[in-house]
Amino acid sequence: MKSFTEYSALAEQTIRDKKYPGGDIETLYGPIDYALGAGGKRLRPALALMTAEAFGGKAEEAMNAAIGLEIFHNFTLLHDDVMDNSDTRRGRESVHAKWDVNTAILSGDTMLTQATMMVSEVPDEKLRKVLDAFNAMAIKVYEGQRLDMDFESREDVTGEEYVKMIMDKTGALLGASAMIGAMIGGASDEDAARMYDYGMMLGIAFQIQDDWLDVFGDSNTFGKPIGGDINNNKKSFLMLSGLAVEGADGDALREAIKLPAGDMKVKVVTRLYEKMGISDVCKKEIAHYCSKALTALKKIKMSEENKEPFRKLLEKLTGRKK
């Protein structure tokens, strides 16, 4: 078994070698190459490769499906950036900003089909299982994105609802990446389901860390401007935790979100988060989901040696600065 970083590098190299479907219509495929060439952690394919090998498979056998999962992820980014009106992605222009909305829609659609094609490149006897897992995951992701958008116009979103939303929007894809890797690696159905739980819990912890970084991260390494969620009045985990606080500090936050977007608003809200100890609330919540991920891992029939990279990945992602 290799380390997460090595699996990530393997996926990166495969994408750089353009081992994914494409064609010669530059206006359709150029934006796809651009989006896939942006680098990033390659978390989803690396997790799929790592899981496949942890169960005794070979990374090559899972590579096409793994790249398919990364293409799916990037398809959602193209469309989400249109829906959220985000002009920046990984420190570069997003596809709709560099080209236009129509390009982001259509190249995104193409990526969803490319993703399905690549995820289907598994042995015939595993096709049904893998495809069903992939499609069920995709539906969850759309539902999560819809809930996220619907939250914007609601004032009564609870922390529980938020977790349900990120389970769908972020957790399901990490869960499916681990599960599909497990299926290809030859895991039992029970262990594949446990790997799904591991990935799901990892995903929730990852997203809360992402929300935290949006406020307390370093803009040089985060790839997005700090405070974006604050300025967009995004109902992040921090915002919902802050709004749930009763009394003077909570009232101050409820007033502060009415401020016009800008550096001032970011400063005021960040200071209130600090005063209310929201950073610690995040860390506690992250630890809670990490512990759930470890519990899922514990139940899996796998050598301790093979489990080790999964534990390290949890630490890495929840301690990350970008």
Next chain:
Amino acid sequence: MKSFTEYSALAEQTIRDKKYPGGDIETLYGPIDYALGAGGKRLRPALALMTAEAFGGKAEEAMNAAIGLEIFHNFTLLHDDVMDNSDTRRGRESVHAKWDVNTAILSGDTMLTQATMMVSEVPDEKLRKVLDAFNAMAIKVYEGQRLDMDFESREDVTGEEYVKMIMDKTGALLGASAMIGAMIGGASDEDAARMYDYGMMLGIAFQIQDDWLDVFGDSNTFGKPIGGDINNNKKSFLMLSGLAVEGADGDALREAIKLPAGDMKVKVVTRLYEKMGISDVCKKEIAHYCSKALTALKKIKMSEENKEPFRKLLEKLTGRKK
């Protein structure tokens, strides 16, 4: 075997009974129900059902895949209407006009996955073949839509390029509907490929008829305002045929397309089409592709009785008023 109209009614009833995937997030699934409930010819599922039975299968066995093909078609309509900025569809508001662009994007994405799920509901031994045909078709459709958009900013599009574009954008889905129906019905690979050709040629003839209806159709039955293509300077088959005419009439058309959108422009361009005999050019081209469809049909191993509804369908679609 039943008639096309009966297969169409079967598909319609299945959609009315909501025998397709869904969930309880109204903001995501409501627009999908709305789009699928708009009626229409149900051409693609009816063609799939008809083909399955023509090869000895049963309509029920092909029903899920057939509905999946209709959902795919409607997914493309949701996204195309955003890209083309069309506010009307089948006499009603399009999804992005009734809700918003984000809803059309996300509910459309959901429909693509729902379509893939339903098309995959075939016996295991046919899954790979059917899924590959479906995905290859989807890629063609995106390429066709991309070419169509790219044509808008080009002045040198030829009639040949136009036909290549509608082969992808319209023909591939009709081809795949017939081919997937054939696969489910138990056709040989050769006959399934011939059914693809039949559907493809039918699709080209159908699209040219559609372009013709946009100018010479009846707005009461067409479901869209007449002259929409003219006002949008759309490079339809009629426009490209007219622009290819040299001399005074062609020059007059090249001037007329610079007119501002409005009833006047539609009248002037329509009169020029009449003067140049563009309607006859269309009819000749339609007859050409109908004849190709019949040639493909002729080669198929199938009783003459079972071939009859396919011949009738050709006549029906190319003689239609809506």
